[in-house]
Amino acid sequence: MQADGWQAMKPGAVIEQRRPDGSLRHLITLEDLARSEIETLLERAQYYVREVGQRPPASERLRGVTIANLFTEPSTRTRVSFELAGRRLGAQVVNLEVQLSSRAKGETMLDTIFTLQALHFDVFVIRDAEPGVLSHVAAHVAPHVSVLSAGEAHLSHPTQGLLDALTIRQHKGAISGLSIAIVGDIRHSRVARSAYHVFRALEARELRIVAPAALMPEAREFAGCRRFERLEDGLVGVDVVMMLRVQKERFAQSEVPDGDEYFARYGLTAARLARAAADAIVMHPQPMNRGVEIASEVADGPQSVIRAQVSNGVAVRMAVLEAVAGGMAA
Numbered sequence: 623m624q625a626d627g628w629q630a631m632k633p634g635a636v637i638e639q640r641r642p643d644g645s646l647r648h649l650i651t652l653e654d655l656a657r658s659e660i661e662t663l664l665e666r667a668q669y670y671v672r673e674v675g676q677r678p679p680a681s682e683r684l685r686g687v688t689i690a691n692l693f694t695e696p697s698t699r700t701r702v703s704f705e706l707a708g709r710r711l712g713a714q715v716v717n718l719e720v721q722l723s724s725r726a727k728g729e730t731m732l733d734t735i736f737t738l739q740a741l742h743f744d745v746f747v748i749r750d751a752e753p754g755v756l757s758h759v760a761a762h763v764a765p766h767v768s769v770l771s772a773g774e775a776h777l778s779h780p781t782q783g784l785l786d787a788l789t790i791r792q793h794k795g796a797i798s799g800l801s802i803a804i805v806g807d808i809r810h811s812r813v814a815r816s817a818y819h820v821f822r823a824l825e826a827r828e829l830r831i832v833a834p835a836a837l838m839p840e841a842r843e844f845a846g847c848r849r850f851e852r853l854e855d856g857l858v859g860v861d862v863v864m865m866l867r868v869q870k871e872r873f874a875q876s877e878v879p880d881g882d883e884y885f886a887r888y889g890l891t892a893a894r895l896a897r898a899a900a901d902a903i904v905m906h907p908q909p910m911n912r913g914v915e916i917a918s919e920v921a922d923g924p925q926s927v928i929r930a931q932v933s934n935g936v937a938v939r940m941a942v943l944e945a946v947a948g949g950m951a952a
Contacts, residue, residue: 646942647768647946649781649942650760650771651777651819660820663938663942666941667784667788667938668788668791669937669941671937681944682712684711687713688715688742689716689743689747689943690718690738691705691718692747694748694751695750697749698909699935700779700782701717701749703935708939708943710936711940731750731758732762739764744767746768748771748772749772750773753774755774756774768947770946773812775812777812778819779812782935784941785938786905786931787817788934788937789927789931792930793930794861794903796824798824798826800826801861802862802864803863804818804831805832805890806837807866808866809833809840814839814864815843828848829846829848830849830850831847831848831849832851832857832888833851838851859897859899863904863905864906865905866915867906867907889915891919903925903927904927907931
């Protein structure tokens, strides 16, 4: 990130996410949310869930609110679902490909934000590859403005964590009591970190992380999780298998596992899934590398809830937008 005239927030620094009255103003991380806050968001999200083929939910709850989606990294599912969520709540939504805008001409992120504030934007939904950018922006926006994370570097992806939790609740009931395995490139995964925070807050019985040594997080991270380097061992008896994409763009080419070799050791096949509980569900945040992280017979099989995750993304983002911006509506 270019210098904005202030020292950027250190990666991992947590900005105060609540207003003085305790309501949620920003959502940058799930790390400091209480179980009750998470459950309230999930219950509201469930209210907005519709089966595919049904008419989608519609509301005027955010009429008069203007939302900017600012993405400096490519995105399909997250950007589209935030756009749909805002529009279905009655908000005005503008999508900005930041790498194609004035920032590419030398304008700093804060200058871009201040320009949009002057145009009466109320909510900034930001995805950025630089750690600390979202907290930095949240620390400098006007008091009425909210900042939502659509994915921050490798650190967090809070709405993904919430939609993962919602999907599990729909298929398994309460998360407490479940054994959950997160498998793959955990070291570079913001999805894994937000999943860890939400599953821990909702008191999962057991959390496991499964990865080759090069893709394991540092020892200080994922406290309390059981660690496995053999997929076959990490899957035994689990209720939920969450596969992760190998994020080749986040580490040196020399460290990228060969696709065939990775699949041979860590790809989820039907035979390996059979080591989990008989009614285990399979998840993946997408995009999927079929034949690398997961076999098509599993991704499209009866235990897969991957499409439900996509559908739940809109409902969760509607709940979050409503929570942070509902008081701004005309």
